[in-house]
Amino acid sequence: MPSRPIVISGPSGTGKSTLLKKLFADYPDKFGFSVSNTTRAPRAGEVDGKDYNFVSVDAFKKLIDESAFIEWAQFSGNYYGTTIKAVQDVAEKQKRTCILDIDMQGVKSVKKTDLNARFLFLAPPSVEELRARLSGRGTETEESLNKRLDAATAELEYAKTGAHDKTVVNDDLEKAYEELREFVLTEN
Numbered sequence: 001m002p003s004r005p006i007v008i009s010g011p012s013g014t015g016k017s018t019l020l021k022k023l024f025a026d027y028p029d030k031f032g033f034s035v036s037n038t039t040r041a042p043r044a045g046e047v048d049g050k051d052y053n054f055v056s057v058d059a060f061k062k063l064i065d066e067s068a069f070i071e072w073a074q075f076s077g078n079y080y081g082t083t084i085k086a087v088q089d090v091a092e093k094q095k096r097t098c099i100l101d102i103d104m105q106g107v108k109s110v111k112k113t114d115l116n117a118r119f120l121f122l123a124p125p126s127v128e129e130l131r132a133r134l135s136g137r138g139t140e141t142e143e144s145l146n147k148r149l150d151a152a153t154a155e156l157e158y159a160k161t162g163a164h165d166k167t168v169v170n171d172d173l174e175k176a177y178e179e180l181r182e183f184v185l186t187e188n
């Protein structure tokens, strides 16, 4: 089992969810996501330590002070974040390779930790194609679409700096999946 965490990033709409869904379906026991911490109350059916680590605001703030988070944020009055330990636990406790699906800021944050992650960048064939996919997905307004495309441009510029170990262009889905599969299964 590759033990180093794998970070998958790329513009919104490039196909990260589509490819990861396929990967998790093909290898149900090999890969895992880290469990995030949150201060919001559990919803019906949510399990502490599985869906989230549910913590108090004081406990969350203490973790912030201890620099325990890779990244954290506040949404509608609640705190959410991913700790370095949560990522390490996927390998150490679940015996799975941790996969992080995060954006450019997250990539930069992971690089500041000692997680020794491997970075894969998923690129769209072109910005025009990305626009078409996001429109086709039917999830975006004109405003959110433009916001995502602006962010995409920044992601693509960042990828040019050589921050990632591998770039996979998602033009043909099967081909992109094979390249991703090869990268995640082979640690070197």
Ligand SMILES: Nc1ncnc2c1ncn2[C@@H]1O[C@H](COP(=O)(O)OP(=O)(O)OP(=O)(O)O)[C@@H](O)[C@H]1O
Residues within 6 Å of the ligand: 010, 011, 012, 013, 014, 015, 016, 017, 018, 019, 133, 134, 136, 137, 170, 171, 172, 173, 176
């Ligand atoms: N190779 C491909 N060819 C054509 N369409 C694709 C391809 N890969 C993904 N898509 C389509 O593009 C859309 C965006 O894919 P997806 O939702 O997986 O992107 P994402 O990177 O996870 O986005 P987000 O970060 O916003 O969640 C979906 O409708 C998906 O079916």
